Amino acid sequence: MPAWEYTKGLHELGDHCFAYLQPDGSWGWSNAGLIKGNGTSLLVDTLFDLQLTGEMLDAMKRVTSHAPIATLVNTHANGDHCWGNELVEGAEIIASSACAEEMGELEPAVLGAFVDAGEEAGEVGAFMKVCFGPFKFDDITLTPPTKTFQGRLDVDVAGTKVELIEVGPAHTRGDVLAYVPSEKTIYTGDILFIDGTPIVWAGPFANWIKACDLMLDLDLETIVPGHGPVTDKNGVRAVRDYLAYVEVEARKRHEAGMTVEEAARDISLGQFTTWGEKERIAVNVDTIYRELSGESGGPDVARLFTLMAEMYAA
Numbered sequence: 001m002p003a004w005e006y007t008k009g010l011h012e013l014g015d016h017c018f019a020y021l022q023p024d025g026s027w028g029w030s031n032a033g034l035i036k037g038n039g040t041s042l043l044v045d046t047l048f049d050l051q052l053t054g055e056m057l058d059a060m061k062r063v064t065s066h067a068p069i070a071t072l073v074n075t076h077a078n079g080d081h082c083w084g085n086e087l088v089e090g091a092e093i094i095a096s097s098a099c100a101e102e103m104g105e106l107e108p109a110v111l112g113a114f115v116d117a118g119e120e121a122g123e124v125g126a127f128m129k130v131c132f133g134p135f136k137f138d139d140i141t142l143t144p145p146t147k148t149f150q151g152r153l154d155v156d157v158a159g160t161k162v163e164l165i166e167v168g169p170a171h172t173r174g175d176v177l178a179y180v181p182s183e184k185t186i187y188t189g190d191i192l193f194i195d196g197t198p199i200v201w202a203g204p205f206a207n208w209i210k211a212c213d214l215m216l217d218l219d220l221e222t223i224v225p226g227h228g229p230v231t232d233k234n235g236v237r238a239v240r241d242y243l244a245y246v247e248v249e250a251r252k253r254h255e256a257g258m259t260v261e262e263a264a265r266d267i268s269l270g271q272f273t274t275w276g277e278k279e280r281i282a283v284n285v286d287t288i289y290r291e292l293s294g295e296s297g298g299p300d301v302a303r304l305f306t307l308m309a310e311m312y313a314a
C-alpha cells in the first residue's frame, strides 16, 4: 500500500474513502473517516470538541458539498469520537446499543471541570491537563445516536456498501468497526491505536484479540485506526501482539500475588516501549485482574487515572 502521510487533515484513500487525521494521535487526538456514495456520504466519528469538529467538517466540504453527510456512525462512546455530533445536523446517527448507553454516562462539562482544576488537583490533575487541556468541553451538547443495532448492520451509502461490525466490549462496551469491502478499507475506531498504546477499558482481552483476528481475515489493504497513522495488516498484528503479551505477563504477576500497581510497574514493555502513552499499562493490567477475579463492575476510572498519572510522572 502507499504510505499515507501522517499530517493533519483530509486524506483521499481511494474512490470512495477518506481519512481525517489528527497527529500526534495521543490522548484525545483521534481520527475520523468519510465514505462517499453517489450523492450522499457517511461520516465515521466526530472529534473531541466543537472547534476541531467544525474544522474537520469544513475540510470535508470539497466532498460533502456534492455528497452531503446523511449518516454518522460513532465507533464507540469515548468523547473524542462523538462529542462533535451536534454539528452534523440532520444526519441519522448510528451506534451499537451498548455504545449509545455508555455515551450518556459522562457529561463533557464534568470532564471539563476536572481539567480546569488542573494542578490544584495534584498529580492526577496535572496529568489530566496534559491529556485533555488542549480541548474545550464547556459548550458541548451530548448528541446521542438516533438508531442503534447489535451484532451487524449493513448501510448502503448511495451505492457503496458499509458493513458495521460490533466487536465490543473491548476498548469500550460497544466498539464498532466500519468496513468498506469494495475499497478494501476499514475504519477501526479505537480497536487500533498505531504507535500509541492500546487502552483496554472494558475488555475482555479475548474480545479485542478476536477483533484483530477478524480484521486479519478480511480482504483489507487500507486500515484507518482511531489514533495514529493509516496502516495495513501489520498494524493489526502489532496491536494483537501487544494485547497477547500483556495478558500473559499480567496473569503471571496475578498468580504471584502482585498488586495491579506492582504488576504495571514490573512488566517490561520490550518492543512496545517506543509507543506513546505507555502509562496505559496500568489500565490494561487492572482489566486483566478484574477478568481473573470475576469482577463484573466496570473500571474505577478515577483510581486508574491516579495510577497512570504516577507512572507518567515517574
Ligand SMILES: [Zn+2]
Binding pocket: 028, 030, 078, 080, 081, 190, 226, 227
Ligand atoms: Zn479515541
